[in-house]
Amino acid sequence: MRAHLARVDAVLVQAVIAAALSFAHLHDLASAAGQDGWKAWAYPVSVDLLLVAAWKRLRSGSSKAAGWCWFVIALAASLGANVATAGLLDLADVPDWLRILVAGWPAVAFLGGTLLAHTAPAAEAASAPAELAEVVSVSTEPENAGPPADPEPEPKRPAPHVPAALVNHARKLADDHRARTGSPIDPETLRARLGVPAPLADAIASRL
Incomplete structure (x- = not known):
């Protein structure tokens, strides 16, 4: 010392x-x-x-x-x-x-x-813009941000129009399918037999 x-x-x-x-x-x-x-x-x-x-x-x-x-x-x-x-x-x-x-x-x-x-x-001059940007980003955030809103459900599509003649033809195919297999026809088989889109086949199957 x-x-x-x-x-x-x-x-x-x-x-x-x-x-x-x-x-x-x-x-x-x-x-x-x-x-x-x-x-x-x-x-x-x-x-x-x-x-x-x-x-x-x-x-x-x-x-x-x-x-x-x-x-x-x-x-x-x-x-x-x-x-x-x-x-x-x-x-x-x-x-x-x-x-x-x-x-x-x-x-x-x-x-x-x-x-x-x-x-x-130079260090202080360089840090000033970064601090200013941080303050601006904090001030622009919403103060009372609630939970995110639930997305709105998609509107249901209207059922396709089914002609009566097509329904009658589908019933004949369904009866023939039941006679051969012993079980009701499913929408996928009905769609393949009729050659129609899936939504239309579902609508026809609901009327059988």
């Missing part, structure tokens, strides 16, 4: 030292570029906030391309200030291009922070 706390304390000390030095270098560079007073102190805060916003986007696991882009931009600004104030740049005579970069940094930082903070991650 103590070893873990020692490692954490060492990391915190290193972070504080790095932040303080980077903060001072950014302040000195901004002041040398003509940003005096409170403006020189605002530049380090702007760079560090953009770094934090980009790091949070990288840790979120979505839209890492945007996170890396703005992280590199903020890191380049911080690292550039550290290198520029190491004696490689005459702070008493800052070149015009560096003054332009320093003066334009607030707009760049505002753009990056806005895009990082207000751009919806």
Whole structure:
């Protein structure tokens, strides 16, 4: 436990030292570029906030391309200030291009922070239509859906018209069938003997 706390304390000390030095270098560079007073102190805060916003986007696991882009931009600004104030740049005579970069940094930082903070991650944007479709499907379902209605029975077909002559002929066939077999004629045999459709044969058989 103590070893873990020692490692954490060492990391915190290193972070504080790095932040303080980077903060001072950014302040000195901004002041040398003509940003005096409170403006020189605002530049380090702007760079560090953009770094934090980009790091949070990288840790979120979505839209890492945007996170890396703005992280590199903020890191380049911080690292550039550290290198520029190491004696490689005459702070008493800052070149015009560096003054332009320093003066334009607030707009760049505002753009990056806005895009990082207000751009919806791809996973959330993709899940939004699915959630909306689910809500719509639930809302369109009937609230009190009763049991399904029984299907209506099919209307009965009217009995076919049977001519009297055909009935008389069928009776003769039935009598002949009974005389030969000793049993009444069935509708299937009657249909075959008469050569009529099954419904008509049934109607004739019911009249015998």
